[in-house]
Amino acid sequence: MPTHAQSPAEGRVVLDAGDISRALVRISHEILERNKGAEDLLLLGLHTRGVPLARRLADNIAKVEGTTPPTGSLDVTMYRDDLRSHPTRAPHRTELPAGGIDGKTVVLVDDVLYSGRTIRAALDALSDLGRPAVVRLAVLVDRGHRELPIRADHVGKNLPTARSERVSLRLSEIDGEDEVTIR
Amino acid sequence: MNRHLLSIDDLEVADIHRIFATAAEMHDVQKREVKKLPALRGRTVINLFFEDSTRTRSSFEIAGKWLSADVINLSAKGSSASKGESLRDTALTVTAMGIDGLVVRHSASGAAEQISRWVDVPVINAGDGTHEHPTQALLDGYALTRKLGTLEGKHVAIVGDVTHSRVFRSNVKSLVKLGASVTVVAPPTLMPSGVGDWSKAAGFATSYDLDAVLPDVDAVMMLRVQRERMSGGFFPTAREYTVGYGLTRNRLDLLKPGTPILHPGPMNRGLEISPDAADAADSLVLDQVSSGVAVRMSVLYHLLAGEPESMGGESA
Numbered sequence: 001m002p003t004h005a006q007s008p009a010e011g012r013v014v015l016d017a018g019d020i021s022r023a024l025v026r027i028s029h030e031i032l033e034r035n036k037g038a039e040d041l042l043l044l045g046l047h048t049r050g051v052p053l054a055r056r057l058a059d060n061i062a063k064v065e066g067t068t069p070p071t072g073s074l075d076v077t078m079y080r081d082d083l084r085s086h087p088t089r090a091p092h093r094t095e096l097p098a099g100g101i102d103g104k105t106v107v108l109v110d111d112v113l114y115s116g117r118t119i120r121a122a123l124d125a126l127s128d129l130g131r132p133a134v135v136r137l138a139v140l141v142d143r144g145h146r147e148l149p150i151r152a153d154h155v156g157k158n159l160p161t162a163r164s165e166r167v168s169l170r171l172s173e174i175d176g177e178d179e180v181t182i183r
Numbered sequence: 184m185n186r187h188l189l190s191i192d193d194l195e196v197a198d199i200h201r202i203f204a205t206a207a208e209m210h211d212v213q214k215r216e217v218k219k220l221p222a223l224r225g226r227t228v229i230n231l232f233f234e235d236s237t238r239t240r241s242s243f244e245i246a247g248k249w250l251s252a253d254v255i256n257l258s259a260k261g262s263s264a265s266k267g268e269s270l271r272d273t274a275l276t277v278t279a280m281g282i283d284g285l286v287v288r289h290s291a292s293g294a295a296e297q298i299s300r301w302v303d304v305p306v307i308n309a310g311d312g313t314h315e316h317p318t319q320a321l322l323d324g325y326a327l328t329r330k331l332g333t334l335e336g337k338h339v340a341i342v343g344d345v346t347h348s349r350v351f352r353s354n355v356k357s358l359v360k361l362g363a364s365v366t367v368v369a370p371p372t373l374m375p376s377g378v379g380d381w382s383k384a385a386g387f388a389t390s391y392d393l394d395a396v397l398p399d400v401d402a403v404m405m406l407r408v409q410r411e412r413m414s415g416g417f418f419p420t421a422r423e424y425t426v427g428y429g430l431t432r433n434r435l436d437l438l439k440p441g442t443p444i445l446h447p448g449p450m451n452r453g454l455e456i457s458p459d460a461a462d463a464a465d466s467l468v469l470d471q472v473s474s475g476v477a478v479r480m481s482v483l484y485h486l487l488a489g490e491p492e493s494m495g496g497e498s499a
Contacts, residue, residue: 075208077222078220078221078222078250078484079220079221079222083222083488083489084488084489084490085490086489086490087489087490088484088485088488088489089201090201090204090205090208091205091208092208093207093208094208094211124221128215128217128219128220129215129217130216
C-alpha cells in the first residue's frame with residue numbers, strides 16, 4: 001500500500017482525489033449537455049485507466065439522469081502504429097455492450113492525451129467494430145505535444161508539460177488511490 | 184519467447200499463458216463482422232507444406248489473413264521440391280523473396296528446426312514427422328483451459344497411436360507444463376520402446392487398460408489411427424483396435440459427466456472414436472478447430488508483430 005510519504009519522490013501532485021472527482025463531474029455534465037441527455041450514449045474506456053474512468057463518468061451521469069449509460073472497454077494494441085518497435089504483449093479485453101456501437105454516440109474515455117496516436121488507433125478499431133453516429137473524446141488530462149490532428153471534446157485539466165516530463169494517473173480501482181502526478 | 188516455435192520446449196509456462204490470453208482476444212474477433220486486425224499489415228507469411236494437410240494449412244492461412252498478413256501457400260506437390268530441389272534450396276529460395284515468416288510442415292522429424300538454422304525469419308513448426316506439432320498442442324491446451332478453467336491438477340488421458348504421434352509428443356509437454364497429470368493409454372505395440380524412462384523424466388503415466396483409466400480423468404484426448412499403420416502389424420484388425428482402445432458408446436458411460444472429449448482430426452469414425460463420442464455434447468472437436476485459428480493468430484502475432492531484437496519481454 002503506497003503511503004503519502006512516497007508521493008513527493010514520485011513527483012509533484014497536480015490533481016488530488018477531490019480535483020479528479022470534480023473534473024469528472026464537470027465532464028459528465030458536459031457530455032450530457034452536448035448530447036442533450038443520455039440517449040444513445042455509450043462510454044468506451046481505453047485500456048488501462050480509461051476503463052474505470054468511463055465507469056465513473058457513467059455513475060455520475062446516472063445520478064443526474066436516473067439511468068446509467070452503457071459502458072465498455074476498448075483495447076487498441078493491434079491497431080498501434082508503433083507495434084513493430086516494441087516487444088509484443090497480450091491485448092486486453094475489448095468489451096462492448098450487447099447493442100454494439102452502431103448509431104450510438106460513442107464517447108472515448110482516456111486518462112492522458114499526449115501524441116494522439118492512441119486515439120488514432122482507437123478510431124481505426126472503432127471502424128472495424130461498427131459505425132457510431134458520433135464519436136467524441138473525453139480525457140482527464142491533456143498534456144499537449146500532439147503529433148496528429150486530434151483534439152479532445154472534454155478535458156479535465158489542460159496541463160502544459162515538457163516532453164521530458166512524465167505524467168502519471170493513479171486511480172483507486174487499480175492503484176489504491178486517486179492522484180495525477182508530474183515528474 | 185523464442186524467435187521460432189519449433190517445439191513446446193521453446194516456451195516457458197508464462198509464454199503459454201500469454202499465448203492463451205492473446206488467443207482469447209483473437210477468439211472474439213471471429214465473432215465480429217469485420218474479422219480483421221491490422222497487426223501484421225504489410226507482412227508476408229509462407230505456408231511451406233511438404234506433407235498433405237487441409238485443416239492446419241487453412242487454419243494458418245485464415246489466422247494470417249485475419250491479422251492482415253499476406254499468406255502464400257506452397258505445397259511440395261507440383262513445386263520445385265518434386266523436381267529434386269533440396270530442402271535447403273527451397274527454404275532459401277522462398278525466404279529470398281523477402282518474406283517475414285515461414286510455417287513449415289514436413290514428414291521428416293526435425294525439418295522445421297533444420298530450416299530455422301538456414302533462414303533469417305521466424306519459423307513455425309506445423310508438424311514435423313513424428314516429432315512435434317506445437318500449435319496443435321497449444322490449441323488443445325487452450326480449448327481445455329477454456330472448458331475446465333485451469334489445467335492445474337487435472338487428469339488428462341491421451342489415447343491411441345502414441346509412437347507415431349507428434350500431437351502426443353507436443354501435448355504431453357504442454358499439458359505437464361500447465362500442471363496437468365497425463366496418462367498415456369495405448370496398445371503395447373503402439374507404446375514407444377523405452378517409454379518407462381521417458382515417462383519418468385517427462386512426468387506422465389502409462390497404461391494399457393483404457394477402461395481402468397477413463398473413470399478417473401477430467402478430459403480424454405483421442406489420437407488418430409493412421410491408416411498406414413493398419414498394414415504395419417501394430418494391431419490385428421481395426422475391429423480389435425476399437426474393442427480395446429476405441430472411445431465407444433459403452434465407454435462414454437465410464438467417464439465422469441461433462442468430461443470433454445478431444446480429437447485433433449481428421450477422425451476415423453467407428454475406429455478410434457464412435458459417432459456417439461464425436462458428436463457428444465461434451466465433444467470439443469469443433470471447438471478445437473475454432474480455437475486453432477485463435478491460437479495460431481496469437482502465435483503469428485507474438486512471433487511476427489513485434490520488434491525482433493527485443494521479442495518476448497513484457498513492455499511497460
